[in-house]
Amino acid sequence: MPTVAVDKQDLFDLLGRNYTHKEFDELCFDFGIELDEDTTDDVAGTDERPEYKIEIAANRYDMLCIEGIAQALNEYLGNTDTPKYTLKPAEPEISLTIDQSTEEIRPYACSAILRNVKFNQRNYDSFIALQDKLHTNICRQRTLVAIGTHDLDTIKPPFFYKALAPEKIKFAPLNQTEVMDGNRLMEFYENDKNLGRYLHIIRDSPVYPVVLDSNGTVCSLPPIINGNHSKISLNTKNVFIEVTATDKTKAEVVINQIVAMFSRYCDDKFSIEPVKIISEHNGQTRVCPNIKPRNMPAEKDYINSCLALDLSTDEIRKLLKKMSLPAKGSTTDGNIINVSVPITRPDILHQCDVMEDCAISYGYNNLKKTSPKTVATTAHPLPINKVSDILRTASAQAGWLEVMPLTLCSHKENFENLKAVDDNTKAVKLENPKTVEYQVVRTTLVPGILKTIKENKRHSLPIKVFEAGDIVLKDDSLERKARNQRNWCAAYAGKVSGFELIQGLLGKVMQTFRTPWLEDPTTGEHGFWLVESDDKKMYFPGRGAKIMLRAKKGKESVEIGHIGVLHPEVVTNFEIPFAVSTVEINSEIFL
Known part of the structure; x- marks a missing residue:
């Protein structure tokens, strides 16, 4: 969790009273934050002012500065009410136009203006520190969001956000006098301890994002650095804030936190001047910031x-x-x-x-200890776990080994390697996968089992393995938009396909659940049967089938899984030099 250093006496002044160490520690504990360190003893006898280092919850972005901490604690103590933020003027007079070229690198932008701000050294330092904290936290080291702040009186609206070739971007970076283009800037900051760690975000892109004013003056090259021309100082009165991002929601959260914390220093307290964001190419034209609760x-x-x-x-x-x-x-x-x-x-x-x-x-200390208002608190296994245990026992008794592959896999393994097409209706995808190996949550158990066989292909043949585990499927009817489904899958790998063995294992499992094989499904009796099908392209043509089940006599039949001999291309995709047959069923059908 982030730790915020605040001036001890400044915080007490904002809270309206001085606290002993014990009193403030208890206040923090009651509020759900933690006093990590008090530097009073460390700075005794020096010119440094004592500081509190306070540990804040990672999702409380409003408390990443002294202003936010004081505001939250004052409301908790009943010293003040929640601020009422206003847009003045109600209709924006300044615009920021987003060019379609930004779709290639950082497609979203937000903006706002703080008028007649009164900076002193303390609140100016806090203003800069909040941006650094946001960059480290929600902005994910500027990869998702980058913040730029400018002296509005040095630049001329309207503003434009574009993506240009590096050689076409020329400006003097912050605190520099040399005018550089994009390529020279990358060389200049290559070994910079602070900015060098951000260069990789855009360096390999054919275009760099840039914010310009109406005269073509470069305000910033996000997410790297602002221009020296529009740098803010203690004398700045009007602040133009621009936020560029790959994530629109996070961009709006960031702009809201900045204006909420520092609009208190405007002559007209808690007033914010809106900016019209013009983004016609993607239908994102709007007024920013949106301060409506x-x-x-x-x-x-x-x-x-x-x-x-x-x-x-x-x-x-x-x-x-x-x-x-x-x-x-x-x-x-x-x-x-x-x-x-x-x-x-x-x-x-x-x-x-x-x-x-x-x-x-x-x-929390005031909550009374009570016993749960229920007859019994004895835990019981979920019914689906009992079904899985039956499947495991039956498979193991038949001589098959259980494997436990990972739930995440690559998009290619889940679709292309199985000759399947992703129609964006089933797979839950990770937004920011750490590696290409973990891009989606599996929608079938087959890839994991095949990867297991691949890693054990030097073992003696045949290889007979199974898994009883969860897959995840999209489901818009649920609040979380996805659901788990418990499946059972088995695979046989050897010199021959072994289809009759994999079918025999299916028969063994069904027999365990007292589900007989139906020679004639038209009788309407309870049981299961196979229907030849080429719907699953991972199977060799004519060697795949749907598994059908009628749970009760006279009921409608349902498809519960599939069985077949894998296509040679599928086997090759997983680097398996053997013939492979697989079977997979939805085990929740037995609940």
């Missing part, structure tokens, strides 16, 4: 059941107010509390977050 409905019964309390709507509302979450009861449902989530609280994503803040506000 989000509505988050939370159930009173849910909060009380989690906390073992019996709080009224008014009591919950008062508790949430202390956590920067204004709320009021629903006029149509007495069990619903409508929580108004301000721009400073992007961490509130679900009613469980509201419940947690209620607990913090109420005080």
